[in-house]
Amino acid sequence: MLEKYKNILVINTFGIGDVLFSTPMVRTLKENIPEARIDFMCNERCQYLMRSNRNINDIIVFEKDRYREALKRSKIEFAKEIFRFAKRIKKSKYDLAIDLSLGYQISLLLKLLGIKKRIGFNYRNRGRFLTSKLDMNGFNDKHVVESYLDILSLIGISDGSGKNLELSLPPEFAKWADDFKTKNKLTAQRLIGIAPGGGKSWGRYSIYRRWDPRSFSYVAKKLSEKEKNFFFLLFGSEEERLLCHEIEEGLGMGYINLCGTLSLPKSIALIKQCELLLCNDGGILHIGVSQGVKTISIFGPVDDKVYGPYPASDKHKVINAEGIECRPCYKNFKHKMCETHDCLKKINPDDVLKVAQDILEL
DSSP: OOOOOSEEEEEOOSOHHHHHHTHHHHHHHHHHSTTOEEEEEEOTTTHHHHTTOTTOSEEEEOOHHHHHHHHHHOHHHHHHHHHHHHHHHHHTTOSEEEEOSOSSHHHHHHHHTTOSEEEEEEETTTTTTOSEEEEESSSOSSOHHHHHHHHGGGGTOOOOSOOOOOOOOOHHHHHHHHHHHHHTTOTTSEEEEEEOOOOGGGGGGGGGGOOOHHHHHHHHHHHHHHOTTEEEEEOOOGGGHHHHHHHHHHHOSSEEEOTTTSOHHHHHHHHHTOSEEEEESSHHHHHHHHTTOEEEEEOSSSOHHHHSSSSOOTTEEEEOOTTOTTOOOOBTTBOOOOSSOHHHHTSOHHHHHHHHHHHTTO
């Protein structure tokens, strides 16, 4: 018999894609325990993905770097930060915590704060402070969404109404996007989003997940020659400006480079206005999927069956190089060092163009 928890805390401190992957689990949790209060702990940037989620009552921001910086300044300041954080958790009287962090630090703190039921993954024995757990080496055999849903079996939940990713924004951002289109004379244009970056979590190895920006610009240029009404919005972070600049040079005109200029909610609002999003694998792909936008995503070393668009749909086309036996090489949260990058370099821009023409019905 399913126990009726009153106050539940879900913890996912990873990036955009991972947080969106956990939204079907949160929805299923709410459907099965509708009277429960559900709070969500995430990093500062991802809070904007969950603020308007109908199944979430409150957001707790947990930024690891904030605590590391406090410790560097002084042990007393670090202790004060931890005390404030612990006090916030203690006050909410959670009787269930679902810890997706894959570490032991948060679950240890939850145990010390008296949360009796703590469930999650036991990755490399880091789940030793959980009361119930699923052993795992990494997300390898099924999509991450499915793995997150499996966690609910530890409290007797095995079904829900659907598995779509869920992301909503306050209405003012839709109005902002409409005003943006009007101001830039885009209301009659067919908007295509391009995101040549991604892979931020890989740090200096992010290049392993990025298709050549010149290939993105080639596809965009050919599309614009086919249909004069296309207009391109370039999305990315401040750190990805150079990638977007390379696309600018290839396009010449008919675009706005938005890299580093928009907040995450505004980027989401504009992505929703696009007819197609062309991108690498990463968080922005899953934003597009959550907004019902057609997507074409480039996958190199990462397994699209595990980290790809979810659920699978004809609206979401995944492109990867055929005949590359070593891909996908990203397993158990590790990837092989590679000098050739064949899994990206051997993706033919003309093949991507053909898929784009088909999906845009040209």
